[in-house]
Amino acid sequence: MKRRRVDYSGFSLRRLNEPRFAHTKLMYGWLVYFAMYFLTENLIPEERCHVIHCAVDDMIPFREGFVIVYVAWFLLVVGALAYTFFYDVESFRKLQIFLMITQAAAMICYLVYPSVQHLRPASFARRNLCTWMLGVIYAFDTPTGITPSLHVAYALGIVSVACKDRALSGWVKAALIVFTALVCYAVCSVKQHSFIDVLAAVPVCLLAEALVYGKDCRLLRRHSAK
Numbered sequence: 644m645k646r647r648r649v650d651y652s653g654f655s656l657r658r659l660n661e662p663r664f665a666h667t668k669l670m671y672g673w674l675v676y677f678a679m680y681f682l683t684e685n686l687i688p689e690e691r692c693h694v695i696h697c698a699v700d701d702m703i704p705f706r707e708g709f710v711i712v713y714v715a716w717f718l719l720v721v722g723a724l725a726y727t728f729f730y731d732v733e734s735f736r737k738l739q740i741f742l743m744i745t746q747a748a749a750m751i752c753y754l755v756y757p758s759v760q761h762l763r764p765a766s767f768a769r770r771n772l773c774t775w776m777l778g779v780i781y782a783f784d785t786p787t788g789i790t791p792s793l794h795v796a797y798a799l800g801i802v803s804v805a806c807k808d809r810a811l812s813g814w815v816k817a818a819l820i821v822f823t824a825l826v827c828y829a830v831c832s833v834k835q836h837s838f839i840d841v842l843a844a845v846p847v848c849l850l851a852e853a854l855v856y857g858k859d860c861r862l863l864r865r866h867s868a869k
Contacts, residue, residue: 648692648729649730651664666732666739667738672742672746677813683787683788687788689786694757694759694761695758695790696837697837697839699828700762700831701792703828703831703838705832706762706832707773707831707833709829712772713780713835714776715822716794716829720742720797720801723738723804726805731847732851740854740855741800741803741852745847745848746793748791748851756790757787757788758789758840759787759789760786760834760836762837763786763835764834778834780833786835789836790840791825791846792840793829793842794826794830795841796848799844799845802819802823803856803858807856844863
């Protein structure tokens with residue numbers, strides 16, 4: 644089913660409180676997140692962080708090629724937000740709130756239980772585009788503040804919202820599920836996260852799922868019981 648593009652004609656900052664444009668204010672959540680990200684990345688010394696490691700981490704080999712999946716995740720997040728913003732306001736609201744809840748929960752975890760991983764390779768066995776990309780990522784993103792993995796949490800949130808969207812085809816939903824599975828593996832394979840971080844993202848997403856969709860599920864059960 645082809646969707647009509649949301650009409651944003653006449654939009655201005657002075658009209659943010661109008662019901663038609665009120666959902667755009669949710670984008671301010673990203674300003675809060677980036678501010679908290681900066682603080683947790685720069686104000687918590689690595690010496691205070693708890694080392695995150697498990698046996699599964701040693702079983703997952705380093706594969707620089709999976710940095711393509713890791714980077715493609717950013718396009719997924721931007722694409723999902725842009726698509727829902729321009730074509731499905733209600734899904735945009737739910738997706739943005741879902742992501743904000745995972746952001747808040749993750750930041751609380753990073754502050755209460757600072758985490759760090761020592762899984763990154765000391766050097767690369769070969770030089771290519773993928774290792775260059777990883778070098779840039781390693782330099783920009785410290786190995787602290789990792790549990791839970793927001794890469795995994797965001798991907799799960801997008802899949803959750805997408806799977807409830809009747810307008811999306813089964814192929815799109817299946818592709819998103821497969822990509823999310825690849826993301827879970829990629830964050831471990833490029834040594835950005837421990838397998839524990841992947842697991843820790845699950846309860847965070849369950850919390851977001853309950854808060855975002857709990858009321859809808861209760862209403863559906865009541866409707867079905869009648």
